[in-house]
Amino acid sequence: MKKVLGIIGGVGPLATMFLGEMIVRRTLAFTDQEHVHTIIDNDTTIPDRTAYILDQTKENPVPYLIRDANKLANAGANIICIPCNTAHTFYDELQAATKLPVIHMIRETAKRASSLGAKRVGLLATDGTIKAEVYQRALLEEGIEPVIPDEATQKEVMSIIYDFVKAGKDVTASQWISIEQAMLKLGCEKVILGCTELSIVNKDLKLSDYYIDSLIVLAESAIVSCGYEIVDQPSKKMIQTIR
Structure with missing residues (x-):
């Protein structure tokens, strides 16, 4: 059974949109209906994760992440991912506070x-x-x-x-x-x-x-976790070197 993906976004906003694009581009699909059902909450109010890790007098992003995970669950998501590596510092707190599995990027x-x-x-x-x-x-x-x-x-x-x-x-x-x-x-x-x-x-x-x-690893993990297949080596033509 296919799962609905919830994305806690805004961390940052451009990376969130790029994750959505990568999920579409890397899913083996030939019609709209064969793509991953995705709910994106591009929440730009989430405080800076690095700022809090370096100085815990700054605003804590964890309550925002938990709020958004529960919001996505209420909207019908079955699994969650976060396009922010730094946010995974708080992974255990987030996973403990939501009933949905969170992909560990x-x-x-x-x-x-x-x-x-x-x-x-x-x-x-x-x-x-x-x-x-x-x-x-x-x-x-x-x-x-x-x-x-x-x-x-x-x-x-x-x-x-x-x-x-x-x-x-x-x-x-x-x-x-x-x-x-x-x-x-x-x-x-x-x-x-x-x-x-x-x-x-x-x-x-x-x-x-x-x-x-x-981010590409996360996109592919999300596709597979939701019960879909990945396009084989979709980016080979894009691979170049600047060296």
């Missing part, structure tokens, strides 16, 4: 890295995600060594996330290449795009398969 992405045979994997994510160590734990559980960027590279990553993508500005290949080179120097076999704003960069710059895109 970070664990699914770590499993994807393992399936690709990677043993040393870089992480590009927000300061909050890195501090919470949710990816580090998930990767270690898969027998993978997590690699964190140096301080200068992390500042570049945060600037791209907040000063560019969240601000509606385009990121250029020349901006990205220094980040890629830094991760190559650290000996990373693969690099996880562990922030959904970086998935927008992937979409725009058509990054190579050196990267594991957590």
